[in-house]
Amino acid sequence: MSYVDEVIAKVKEKNASEPEFLQTVEEVLTSIRPLVDANEEKYRKLALLERIVEPERQIKFRVPWVDDNGQVQVNIGYRVQFNSAIGPYKGGLRFHPSVYIGIIKFLGFEQIFKNSLTGLPIGGGKGGSDFDPNGKSDMEIMRFCQSFITELFRHIGPDTDVPAGDIGVGGREIGFMMGQYKRIRDCYDGTLTGKGTENGGLAGRAEATGYGVVFYAREMLKHFGEELAGKKVVLSGFGNVTWGTALKLTELGAKVITISGPDGYILDEDGISGDKIDYLLELRGSGKNICSPYAEKYPNAKFFPGEKPWGVKADLYIPCATQNEIRIEDAKKMVENGTKFLCEAANMPTTNEAIEYLKENNVVIGPSKAANAGGVACSCIEMSQNAGHTVFTADDVYAQLENIMVNIFNQSIAACKKYNLGDDLIAGANIAGFERVANAMLLQGIEGIV
Known part of the structure; x- marks a missing residue:
């Protein structure tokens, strides 16, 4: 059995109740087979694939909040910090009833390679909750967001993990979380992205x-x-x-x-x-x-x-x-x-x-x-804006975004040519994104060995 097939089999056995995660792992690993086969001895010896399919850290926590009737409700919060080889964890927060650990792991795994393709220094992560903002009042959403970030704040930061929005999490929710984070930390460091422009956010985001x-x-x-x-x-x-x-x-x-x-x-x-x-x-x-x-x-x-x-x-x-x-x-x-x-x-x-x-x-x-890497690319631009205490215009953002997306396409085509993949843009993108992360992991050695 090939190294790719061995790792896919292990992931299926270990994560049998997480079909979305299994789906993305199988899709990515199968499509990067030419690269893995060319480096099998090195990758296998250093357990590179086993390491890349296992999150560096998984955080699960309860989120109690009070609804407008004074009743305490409890949801579950998640943050999966999947891979930081090329930069701080970066990925959105999803608030939706369908959210469970398998959804968050699938999204976080995809995020590793998406972020790599941008060429920017950001690793992969994802988070969220089974909370449903639909039908909730602004006050209920605010109370939930404040409770959520009151736990999550200890695990994030501008050089550690920078969450953004996703389904169910827009500028309103990010604003509520940023306000609570700022109060707890007693500083404004721009840790959450997707903020409104009046709140340190990026024009054009x-x-x-x-x-x-x-x-x-x-x-x-x-x-x-x-x-x-x-x-x-x-x-x-x-x-x-x-x-x-x-x-x-x-x-x-x-x-x-x-x-x-x-x-x-x-x-x-x-x-x-x-x-x-x-x-x-x-x-x-x-x-x-x-x-x-x-x-x-x-x-x-x-x-x-x-x-x-x-x-x-x-x-x-x-x-x-x-x-x-x-x-x-x-x-x-x-x-x-x-x-x-x-x-x-x-x-x-x-x-x-x-x-x-x-x-x-x-x-x-x-x-x-x-x-769809343009969203996280602009989130990284927002990180730069906050860190540099400056403001980019929408035209600045659009120009950077267009350049990044053109480069992503060109990387994918280059990988297709290098590995004789024809016009398989899926494999081309997966190989281009994976190779950058894999090389960084190899340069950083094995965790835990002293």
């Missing part, structure tokens, strides 16, 4: 992930002799990532025709642009987590309850919602529709089975850990 996805998609299409202008694009979700993606796609001449939510999807053949894109912020801000009101506000649009948008014919599909939203049956619809391109804006939005089917049918996939 809200749209950064979406803009970065489009910059990556533009380079991907360009590589295959095509351009975004004139393309019909299907998006899922209706949050910040979808909003930023729609903004930049429209600016570059593409036509966005769908959004989606847990309640179904919207088809707007007239195109989602202008004030329609602005309305996405209103939808998200309502706290109801549904997209159906869009069809009430714009009568030409159609709402399809309980369905996903992957059966809609388009030139480019960009999933922006959550993990595993594209399954094998969705992949078959895309192939039937004759699409050539899928660019992942959400984290691991496509199942491994669906990925294989799409690749077998010559659909080019821009992988999430490359395509």
Whole structure:
């Protein structure tokens, strides 16, 4: 059995109750096989793969808080500090009922290689809670966030671990946590990123992930002799990532025709642009987590309850919602529709089975850990802004972001060429991200040996 297969088998045995984590480990390790095979003796002797699939630290804690009726509620908080070989742990906090340790480990593992691809000095981590902010008052959310950070503060810091936002955690939640962190620490060190601009945050951060996805998609299409202008694009979700993606796609001449939510999807053949894109912020801000009101506000649009948008014919599909939203049956619809391109804006939005089917049918996939790295890249820029006690303009941020995303695509293509991977951008990105982390780990020696 090869070294890769041995480690995958060990991970499956040890983490059998964490399917999302198993999925990402298998996807990454399988795709970096050419690099591992070329260095097997060295990697095996130093147990490199075993070390990289095991978090450096896992933190689990209770989060008691008081609701508006005076009743004490208790949630669970997590922070997985996965790998600090190239910099302090960096990754978002997710507040959602689905959160458990397997979700956090999957996201943290992906974050290692995503952060590596940016070329910036940030390691991989992730955290969150099973707390659901939907339907909660601002005061309830504030009390929860204060309780959450009252425990987490002891494990984070500007040179140790710098959390940001994710699903359920935006500028409001980050602001509440930053306020409590600052009071406890008695200093302002910018440890949390994704703050509002009035609170030390970065101009352009809200749209950064979406803009970065489009910059990556533009380079991907360009590589295959095509351009975004004139393309019909299907998006899922209706949050910040979808909003930023729609903004930049429209600016570059593409036509966005769908959004989606847990309640179904919207088809707007007239195109989602202008004030329609602005309305996405209103939808998200309502706290109801549904997209159906869009069809009430714009009568030409159609709402399809309980369905996903992957059966809609388009030139480019960009999933922006959550993990595993594209399954094998969705992949078959895309192939039937004759699409050539899928660019992942959400984290691991496509199942491994669906990925294989799409690749077998010559659909080019821009992988999430490359395509959606713009958000964490800008979080690192926010860290620099806070550390330097300066302020970057939105134009400064956009210019840095575009350069980073172009470099990520170029790294992936270079790895494809080096290891004869054809146009497998997933393998190219995984190898490029892994190699930088692996080399840093080798240079730093083995933990615990004195």
